[in-house]
Amino acid sequence: MTERAGYLPGLAADEVEWRVLRFGRGIETLEIEVPVLSDAQMAALAARVRDAGRHHLKTLSTARIVNIIDQAIARLLDRDDPYRRKAEALLPVVTGYDGEMIRLGLTGYLKTFRKPELNRFLAEDFPNPGILDDFQPIAKGGVARAFGPDILVHIWAGNVPGLPLWSLISGLLVKAGNIGKVPSAEPLFAGWFAQILAEIEPSLADCFAIVWWKGGDIVQEKALLKEAELVLAYGGNESLAAIRSRVPVTTRYLAYGHKISFGMISRAALDVRKATTAAHQAAYDVVRYDQQGCYSPHVFFVERGGKVSPRDFCRYLAHELASFERKYPRRALTIAEAGDVAAWRHQAELKVLSRPEHEIMGDAEGAWSVAYVEGDDDFAPSGLNRTIKIVAVDSLADVASRIAPYKAFLQTVGIAAPPDELYRLADDLGRVGVTRISALGQMTAPEAGWHHDGRFNLLDLVTLTEIEHSAEAVSDSFAPYVD
Amino acid sequence: MDFQDKVVLVTGASRGIGAAIARAFAGEGAAVAVNYLQNTAAAEAVAAECRELGGEASPFQADVTNGDEITSLVGGVLETFGKIDVLVNNAFRPYVFDPENRKMFWELDWADYQTQIEGALISTHGLCKAVLPSMKMRTQGAIINIASDLVARPTIPYHDYTTAKAALIGFSRNLAVELGPFGIRVNCVAPGIVYPTDATRDTKEEIKDMLIASTPMKRIATPEDVTGPVLFLASDWSRFMTGQTLYVDGGLVMN
Secondary structure (H helix, E strand, C coil), X not given: CEEECCECCXXXXXXXXXXXEEEEECCEEEEEEEEECXXXXXXXXXXXXXXXHHHCHHHCCHHHHHHHHHHHHHHHHCCCCHHHHHHHHHHHHHHCCCHHHHHHHHHHHHHHHCHHHXXXXXXXXXXXXXXXXXXXECCCCCEEEEECCCEEEEECCCCCCCCCHHHHHHHHXXXXXXXXXXXXXXXXXXXXXXXXXXXXXHHHCCCEEEECCCCCCHHHHHHHHCCCCEEEEEECHHHHHHHHHHCCCCCEEEEEECCEEEEEECHHHCCHHHHHHHHHHHHHHHHHHHHCCCCCEEEEEEECCCCCCHHHXXXXXXXXXXXXHHHCCCCCCCHHHHHHHHHXXXXXXXXXXXXXXXXXXXXXXXXXXEEEEECCCCCCCCCCCCEEEEEEECCHHHHHHHHHHHHHHEEEEEEECCHHHHHHHHHHHHHCCXXXXXXXXXXXXXXXXXXXXXXXXXXXXXXXXXXXHHHHHHHHHHCCCCC | CCCCCCEEEECCCCCHHHHHHHHHHHHCCCEEEEEECCCHHHHHHHHHHHHHXXXXXXXXXXXXXXXXXXXXXXXXXXXXXXXXXXXXXXXXXXXXXCXXXXXXXXXXXXXXXXXXXXXXXXXXXXXXXXXXXXXXXXXXXXXEEECCHHHCCCCCCCHHHHHHHHHHHHHHHHHHHHHHHHCEEEEEEEECCECCCHHHCCCXXXXXXXXXXXXXXXXXXXXXXXXXXXXXXHCHHHCCCCCCEEEECCCCCCC
């Protein structure tokens, strides 16, 4: 089976060079053709997107754009829609994730981009979203209007299905011309979304493009970066630094690096009834997309003193992971990924040798592992792919100071604790760099309007043009109706 | 069914149903701990048979109604075999099954009930608790308690014995709920009368004929008949069954 990735307005398929990426899952195989553009083609594409963005997208009201996106999302939520069917059929083959997990994950995720949720996005960043459509009064006096960039370049990473929608939709809401570069690990979804948008509103067909190049292809990357007004990039710090070195100095650059998220379970959540629920939710956070998200947990801090001990919580969690393995089996790992898991286990096993109170659960050949540790163990990333560490602590209040050295890497914390403790912990965690606190079981499903890494999804993309009060006042004197 | 690398502890395994269960596990490659109370020679013979059948086996003497002896039994098994995957609580307090001369209700004292209830539950309670740390550590394990079909159909009302076995089934269901989240399963096997065993050696032909007449399969269970369901409940084939009671009586009881 062959599928073509990307979305290239103005370029005929036969003018473009296509390269084939091969994917397989069990007996299913899929060949994806990805476009390899010449410098000239990249420049032509950027010119077309810039021009169409100025003339079409920027003339639409935000409400109209919200409606168009809402219709596109409605199509992807409709399980009979051909694109949705294609997503359900092909994404498991491309990413290796379990089909059911993808189906449920997509629905939950897409629901955060419907009209009411998009309006929430806007309201989160703009006290008056009308500022995207026209000059609006601002608090300091005068008026201002927000403009999105002519060319917003997205460099996406990872294989969590649908993830590019976050920034692509953000770009559309601020009326930017968007060019997104898809990762080789999941090159399809963004292109489908672009095609749906173009089908729904043909006048926007040229306002965005989806391209590909092999990660690290500097020539291709430079060809696009020089066209950009603003660059959004995702990935590891090394590749982000490399991209930054190639972004022209006058171009704004926003980087979203790898993050570590974790969970905290208060003794109040460890009574006999609630502990199994907490273990179920914690396991779900681990299982969803095999910890590939920035919001996926790597460690759970579990407080002593509840009816259920951290050690028994660990066992509940282990059994939940075993159960989830039957419901949502882990995807087949690459050799490198399997190596990371083995290295993580090896490290944990070494610690068990020196500290017999530590434990490691799950078979070495199995699809999950839980390490149980006591004392001040290092706060470190897991081996990914369903490897998780449980750290028993006397008090959750001690955790924040322990993780403070990792400020640049912290993101989501899933917390099960009573209200006063939740606020107390949140305050401490915020100080050391945590930007999102969710319920256990919700770590991998940020709510609509979430401030990614504590930043503004939309506000960070725009520039304000202010008409100061003086200009407004003086202009009166030039009016034909001046008295 | 493959029990290679699995460790099974069977209580009361020097004779009768327990010995048959031990042999059956060994035949599928398991390492079997043959617990017994008194008859060392018999237990050693069962262990030898187990080894001949292809499994590992060792006899372990212990009075499973005694807490200290349970602790040293489980400690000994763990020391010998490293873990316990399956516990079969088969031992029970001696009871005379004599339909003609059984005690009628008004002849029974509370002490008679007490004896049987303790016989069925003290050992099971103690052993379940003792094997739990080892099973929890690996979040897997199967416990199988041997009950009786008399609970569902008291063909002959052995009040004290059957009440104790009914308590055992209730005990098992509660434990199944508690241990499910740890991946540990608890089930019962409830045989009808099994012949020949030491407990049924003196059962009269007339009684057996009466039972055979009402049994769809038209015979009485042998110890080997009981082993299949026990192995099944110990195996991954029953991985999603817990808190259940399987009746092994040729269809006398249908639930």
